[in-house]
Amino acid sequence: MSDWNKRTKLVHGGTRRSQYNEVSEAIYMTQGFVYDNAEQAEARFIETGPDEFIYARYGNPTVDMFEKRIALLEGAEDAFAAASGMAAVNGALTSLVQAGDHVVSAKALFGSCLHILENILSKFGVEVTFVDGTDLDAWRAAVRPDTKVCFFESMSNPTLEVIDIKAVADIAHSVGATVVVDNVFSTPVYSKAIEQGADVVVYSATKHIDGQGRALGGVILGTKDYIRGTLEPYMKHTGGSLSPFNAWIMLKGLETIDLRVKAQAESALAIAEAVEGNPALERAIYPGLKTHAQNALVQSQLSGCGGTVLSLDVKGGKEAAFKFLNALTIPVISNNLGDSKSIATHPATTTHQRLSDELKAELGITPGLIRFSVGLEDTDDLIKDVRVALEASQV
Ligand SMILES: *Cc1c(COP(=O)(O)O)cnc(C)c1O
Numbered sequence: 001m002s003d004w005n006k007r008t009k010l011v012h013g014g015t016r017r018s019q020y021n022e023v024s025e026a027i028y029m030t031q032g033f034v035y036d037n038a039e040q041a042e043a044r045f046i047e048t049g050p051d052e053f054i055y056a057r058y059g060n061p062t063v064d065m066f067e068k069r070i071a072l073l074e075g076a077e078d079a080f081a082a083a084s085g086m087a088a089v090n091g092a093l094t095s096l097v098q099a100g101d102h103v104v105s106a107k108a109l110f111g112s113c114l115h116i117l118e119n120i121l122s123k124f125g126v127e128v129t130f131v132d133g134t135d136l137d138a139w140r141a142a143v144r145p146d147t148k149v150c151f152f153e154s155m156s157n158p159t160l161e162v163i164d165i166k167a168v169a170d171i172a173h174s175v176g177a178t179v180v181v182d183n184v185f186s187t188p189v190y191s192k193a194i195e196q197g198a199d200v201v202v203y204s205a206t207k208h209i210d211g212q213g214r215a216l217g218g219v220i221l222g223t224k225d226y227i228r229g230t231l232e233p234y235m236k237h238t239g240g241s242l243s244p245f246n247a248w249i250m251l252k253g254l255e256t257i258d259l260r261v262k263a264q265a266e267s268a269l270a271i272a273e274a275v276e277g278n279p280a281l282e283r284a285i286y287p288g289l290k291t292h293a294q295n296a297l298v299q300s301q302l303s304g305c306g307g308t309v310l311s312l313d314v315k316g317g318k319e320a321a322f323k324f325l326n327a328l329t330i331p332v333i334s335n336n337l338g339d340s341k342s343i344a345t346h347p348a349t350t351t352h353q354r355l356s357d358e359l360k361a362e363l364g365i366t367p368g369l370i371r372f373s374v375g376l377e378d379t380d381d382l383i384k385d386v387r388v389a390l391e392a393s394q395v
Contacts, residue, residue: 001013001072016065027245028061031056057239058241060247063242063247066247067081070188074191075194082240083243091220093149096230099125101149103128106151106163107359108159147176150168153182153183157184157185158365159369160285162301164301165197165301179199183202199223201220205219207337211260212253267379274383275312275386282314308374312324320393323394330342345370345371346369347371352365
């Protein structure tokens with residue numbers, strides 16, 4: 001299977017069939033598994049074989065198919081599925097550190113990731129240093145011999161800065177730290193994060209993997225040693241495992257993810273090009289634009305793809321941004337991303353509301369900023385709708 005090309009992996013990877021030989025993956029909606037006899041139960045608790053299960057919190061055949069399929073796509077030795085993206089981030093980080101350890105993290109983070117690093121790890125005696133993730137000298141200055149983990153989002157939310165995975169990994173590895181990358185905005189379709197030096201890759205499957213706004217899920221990918229030796233004991237005993245039904249949704253999502261994300265990214269580029277320089281905008285941010293400050297890195301790290309999200313800084317602050325949102329007729333106002341429906345978000349008053357004004361300013365989360373997750377609607381319809389809404393924002 002590992003010599004298959006991407007789309008074949010996405011459709012067939014990890015499939016296991018029951019005695020009925022069903023075509024579509026079965027949903028094993030069971031919490032537990034029956035043993036033939038007491039001896040078999042005892043043996044399974046001593047060592048669980050690859051085709052054996054004990055309890056759904058530890059593993060389940062449908063969940064296992066999802067883990068195998070995404071591991072194959074990412075080129076990772078192994079994977080563990082989690083109940084949400086945040087269960088995955090929490091598990092990846094918490095399983096790696098103990099009191100007295102040091103972590104270096106980029107500061108442009110998804111709100112809940114910031115909460116784990118700022119408020120939870122510190123409660124257990126882990127020190128965290130925050131850096132500007134795009135500043136390699138800052139990473140160099142921050143790492144120390146006791147640094148256990150370097151954490152960052154490879155493309156930041158919502159200002160879409162791209163972090164150089166290979167360069168940060170080299171710095172982290174020079175002190176023996178483990179590199180954990182939250183790779184949501186880069187998407188599993190364009191990721192080569194493991195090849196580029198990431199030790200652990202985390203996704204919120206809620207985003208592009210489901211891609212249709214139905215279910216929460218997450219996944220952690222890494223070496224067999226890390227996933228089974230370090231992560232699994234933490235996840236299986238603390239209860240962050242993925243439900244078999246949601247694993248089935250994610251499996252079916254993977255079958256079409258390459259088609260969907262490519263179409264969404266093409267549309268995102270077309271919209272960014274169409275509105276760049278629009279008089280209603282301070283700036284249009286899209287990593288795939290030649291004018292993006294890190295477009296060279298986008299070419300090398302992401303095969304030139306800028307992802308499925310763009311950010312538009314509307315002139316006139318919050319009032320104009322709200323007029324823009326309220327004038328859109330196709331995209332919905334919500335806060336998910338990677339969905340087949342285009343979604344517009346005002347980060348300053350929703351997803352990033354709780355950040356201090358200083359931090360918002362530092363991260364470029366201005367009052368006029370709109371995060372625009374591009375869906376699967378017709379590109380020309382979206383461009384027309386965005387143009388009309390931009391005009392409406394200025395009256
Ligand atoms: C959404 C998101 C998460 C959290 O995922 P959930 O599935 O909502 O728990 C973490 N990191 C990033 C970058 C995200 O976009």
